[in-house]
Amino acid sequence: MTDSEALKTNVREKYAEIARQSRETNAKSCCGVGAPGTYTIMSESYANLQGYNPDADLSLGCGLPTEFACIEAGDTVVDLGAGAGNDCFVARAATGPEGKVIGIDFTPEMVRRARQNAEKLGFNNVEFRQGDIEDMPVSDASADVVVSNCVLNLVPDKRRVFAEIMRVLRPGGHFSISDIVLVGELPGSLRESAELYAGCVSGAIQRAGYLDLIREAGFQDIQVQKEKPILIPDHILLEYLTENQLRDFLQSGMGIFSVTVFAEKPGGVEKRQKKEKHKVNLAELKAAIACCEPGSGCC
Numbered sequence: 001m002t003d004s005e006a007l008k009t010n011v012r013e014k015y016a017e018i019a020r021q022s023r024e025t026n027a028k029s030c031c032g033v034g035a036p037g038t039y040t041i042m043s044e045s046y047a048n049l050q051g052y053n054p055d056a057d058l059s060l061g062c063g064l065p066t067e068f069a070c071i072e073a074g075d076t077v078v079d080l081g082a083g084a085g086n087d088c089f090v091a092r093a094a095t096g097p098e099g100k101v102i103g104i105d106f107t108p109e110m111v112r113r114a115r116q117n118a119e120k121l122g123f124n125n126v127e128f129r130q131g132d133i134e135d136m137p138v139s140d141a142s143a144d145v146v147v148s149n150c151v152l153n154l155v156p157d158k159r160r161v162f163a164e165i166m167r168v169l170r171p172g173g174h175f176s177i178s179d180i181v182l183v184g185e186l187p188g189s190l191r192e193s194a195e196l197y198a199g200c201v202s203g204a205i206q207r208a209g210y211l212d213l214i215r216e217a218g219f220q221d222i223q224v225q226k227e228k229p230i231l232i233p234d235h236i237l238l239e240y241l242t243e244n245q246l247r248d249f250l251q252s253g254m255g256i257f258s259v260t261v262f263a264e265k266p267g268g269v270e271k272r273q274k275k276e277k278h279k280v281n282l283a284e285l286k287a288a289i290a291c292c293e294p295g296s297g298c299c
């Protein structure tokens with residue numbers, strides 16, 4: 001088995017376990033994975049979003065990509081790593097019955113749970129496909145919008161995923177993806193933890209490298225729409241670090257961030273004006289990050 005296959009097997013096993021447990025149990029851990037009674041990366045609530053279905057919300061996301069995705073009625077939306085379908089049902093509220101939503105996940109237990117949710121809601125335009133987002137079961141140039149929530153950090157070949165997004169989007173289509181990125185190096189014992197890999201931390205790459213991959217895949221109009229630090233509590237870090245290592249880590253200035261990134265496939269013009277209004281004011285973004293201090297309760 002290659003390293004990539006081993007990582008994927010670990011991720012699939014962890015998310016199969018999560019698909020079998022309750023939302024309450026997942027909400028107490030990192031990305032649904034880890035010691036019980038700990039913390040969650042997800043700090044934003046879906047509860048007020050149109051289309052929200054609590055049965056589909058396993059508390060596994062790290063942002064609200066659908067809020068930034070400029071989804072219009074009639075759009076075809078693809079959600080990468082759809083889990084139990086949380087973002088798909090919110091996206092479906094925006095596409096309406098004339099649109100289509102396709103959720104992709106490679107964990108059979110998640111796909112099963114998502115399909116059950118769609119069936120209960122009686123939607124015939126929300127479809128869940130089992131597959132690997134490094135090789136998406138979606139035809140070329142068929143999607144208007146791609147969304148994803150806290151998944152690309154789990155994928156060994158992120159370059160390939162961006163190439164696949166480019167393939168499945170129509171010219172002028174765009175994505176809005178929430179994910180975890182790093183600024184600075186994680187200590188070795190955090191980087192090598194299988195649990196923190198499945199927990200959406202140690203598979204994350206550098207923020208600058210992440211944006212470079214998007215640029216190199218050929219996307220344009222790349223914008224960081226939202227960004228905020230993730231603060232892992234000391235008692236979790238102490239499961240992996242000694243007291244001295246923890247002190248060095250806290251003083252190192254290393255940061256773990258949740259980001260929502262937008263980018264567009266070249267070749268279309270018609271939706272540009274609408275997308276303009278979703279550009280963020282960088283000064284406002286910096287102010288928001290600055291007030292997100294430890295203990296402020298925002299992370």
Ligand SMILES: C[S@@+](CC[C@H](N)C(=O)[O-])C[C@H]1O[C@@H](n2cnc3c(N)ncnc32)[C@H](O)[C@@H]1O
Pocket residue numbers: 011012015031056057058059060061062080081082083084085086087104105106107110131132133134148149150151154155200
């Ligand atoms: C952190 S969960 C997020 C689930 C969902 N987006 C949400 O916010 O509720 C990650 C999901 O991505 C799926 N996943 C991870 N790697 C994948 C891959 N290479 N291809 C398809 N799905 C993948 C997992 O099975 C899991 O359901």
